Amino acid sequence: MKVLVSVKRVVDYNVKVRVKSDGTGVETANVKMSMNPFDEISVEEAVRLREAGVATEIVVVSCGPLACQETLRTALAIGADRAILVETDVELQPLAVAKLLKAVCARESPQLVLLGKQAIDDDSNQTGQMLAALMGWPQATFASKLTIADGKAQVTREVDGGLETITVKLPTIVTSDLRLNEPRYVTLPNIMKAKKKTLENLKPDALGVDVTPRMKTVKVVEPPKRKAGIKVPDAAALVAKLRNEAKVIS
Amino acid sequence: MSCLVIAEHDNKSIKVATLNTVAAAAKIGGEIHVLVAGSGSGAAAEAAGKIAGVTKVLHADAPHLADFLAENVAALVVGVAKNYTHILAPATSNGKNVTPRVAALLDMQQISEIVSVESPDTFVRPIYAGNALATVQSSDAIKVITVRTTGFDAVAATGGSGAVESVAAPADSGLSSFISREVSKSERPELTAAKIIVSGGRGMGSGDNFKILEPLADKLGAAMGASRAAVDAGFVPNDWQVGQTGKIVAPDLYIAIGISGAIQHLAGMKDSRVIVCVNKDEEAPIFSVADYGIVGDLFQVVPQIVEELKK
Numbered sequence: 001m002k003v004l005v006s007v008k009r010v011v012d013y014n015v016k017v018r019v020k021s022d023g024t025g026v027e028t029a030n031v032k033m034s035m036n037p038f039d040e041i042s043v044e045e046a047v048r049l050r051e052a053g054v055a056t057e058i059v060v061v062s063c064g065p066l067a068c069q070e071t072l073r074t075a076l077a078i079g080a081d082r083a084i085l086v087e088t089d090v091e092l093q094p095l096a097v098a099k100l101l102k103a104v105c106a107r108e109s110p111q112l113v114l115l116g117k118q119a120i121d122d123d124s125n126q127t128g129q130m131l132a133a134l135m136g137w138p139q140a141t142f143a144s145k146l147t148i149a150d151g152k153a154q155v156t157r158e159v160d161g162g163l164e165t166i167t168v169k170l171p172t173i174v175t176s177d178l179r180l181n182e183p184r185y186v187t188l189p190n191i192m193k194a195k196k197k198t199l200e201n202l203k204p205d206a207l208g209v210d211v212t213p214r215m216k217t218v219k220v221v222e223p224p225k226r227k228a229g230i231k232v233p234d235a236a237a238l239v240a241k242l243r244n245e246a247k248v249i250s
Numbered sequence: 251m252s253c254l255v256i257a258e259h260d261n262k263s264i265k266v267a268t269l270n271t272v273a274a275a276a277k278i279g280g281e282i283h284v285l286v287a288g289s290g291s292g293a294a295a296e297a298a299g300k301i302a303g304v305t306k307v308l309h310a311d312a313p314h315l316a317d318f319l320a321e322n323v324a325a326l327v328v329g330v331a332k333n334y335t336h337i338l339a340p341a342t343s344n345g346k347n348v349t350p351r352v353a354a355l356l357d358m359q360q361i362s363e364i365v366s367v368e369s370p371d372t373f374v375r376p377i378y379a380g381n382a383l384a385t386v387q388s389s390d391a392i393k394v395i396t397v398r399t400t401g402f403d404a405v406a407a408t409g410g411s412g413a414v415e416s417v418a419a420p421a422d423s424g425l426s427s428f429i430s431r432e433v434s435k436s437e438r439p440e441l442t443a444a445k446i447i448v449s450g451g452r453g454m455g456s457g458d459n460f461k462i463l464e465p466l467a468d469k470l471g472a473a474m475g476a477s478r479a480a481v482d483a484g485f486v487p488n489d490w491q492v493g494q495t496g497k498i499v500a501p502d503l504y505i506a507i508g509i510s511g512a513i514q515h516l517a518g519m520k521d522s523r524v525i526v527c528v529n530k531d532e533e534a535p536i537f538s539v540a541d542y543g544i545v546g547d548l549f550q551v552v553p554q555i556v557e558e559l560k561k
Contacts (some may be wrong), residue, residue, distance in 0.1 A: 095361065124362045126350035129351045132320075134326065221385075226539045235544070
């Protein structure tokens, strides 16, 4: 079974992002970039499926500027077999990414596409569901457990209030939640090996996809800052403040 | 203009998240219709019609809509979408699952988790875990939106006079099937609907130690939550997690016990009205957002707070 995994290059999750002074976005120049953590979980899951004998080939795809090659190399070092970059400098919105991935799916015919449930930059949480819609495939989002058997995927999903288990027919889309697995550390020998793996470069035009943004960012601002409050000496002082000053308890 | 709100419900009643979403629709303007998709969901549809400002309820009832499978619900929504300029759903796990599928089928770019309506085509949404707020303008014919419920005060559950109209459910897609659900049972309020939340972090040390928070939560009628660190350590179930990738909450009072205040956690609770923290590390970032903080050992301070509350 062939597995396709989509990965996004984002500002590293440890970076404290700064809004640009002209209000056009957040500062991404000279900032550490990494693979979106949920996508890393997706790559790890694909590699585990291959180690379990379920997956036979893992293709990773990234859509974005040339620098996404680094992210793809990381995915290859985790264990993916080959990579595809859909290269564009246009700001890609989830619907455009879903259309690009649909075009890649048409070329690759995977049985399973794994994506992170959301990217930690735009926090959209859309691409997987959109790709499923465009392919006419089922979707299993927010996965914390994935089992493949008999042409179906059984997926445990993290939902409000608990867990839900569904089965979906293959081919399908699965989006990864935090607790699907813990990605392995990439080792130096695997980084070296990854350099020799194939990385194909495609352009949106060649795939026949219009990636023009539908949504315009008017401005980006910092959220209102919370004023740091006060330290109180003990429980008695705290409860007095909550009762008499904040009036949140009686 | 006309808005369709996809209801969050349990077949018997309407969830508060629906009322927050109707509030967002009211800011957009025009008629507000609510879609109730479920099975044996007549009572929920009746209740939806009573929501303040709602003028019509579309009710689709079928066995294969019982579990809100995305494939079936999205097909239903797409079938009625052409009558509306805006389609809104709360950013619950159901809303987040179904809405992008609807958007893609309609060839619309969804606008996720809005916290403010600036005009019928312009919205504010948090990005980068709430560390920035983006104002975005959509050029799409139908605005497909998920609503961050903490951004909008719920409208009244009564006062509306929406007539219930049946709509036929499309056939079961056959692509997916529901197997089971494990819902955490609790006498406490739901995290996202609670007025007061008591949350524990890595500083709790173990799952057993969370028991020390129970008398406090009981006394306050509070829901219980946790940081990602506490969930990852296996102290408490996943659905307790407050933060960027967990629940987004904004109660009147949020009490953070043994939580350091990582960015990802703050993203989930910093819009709370009053924040209290107890932490032994006075340098912990949580103090920079807390209205009232106590530097001290939580195992001593928490029981003392409970004693004080009894006075």
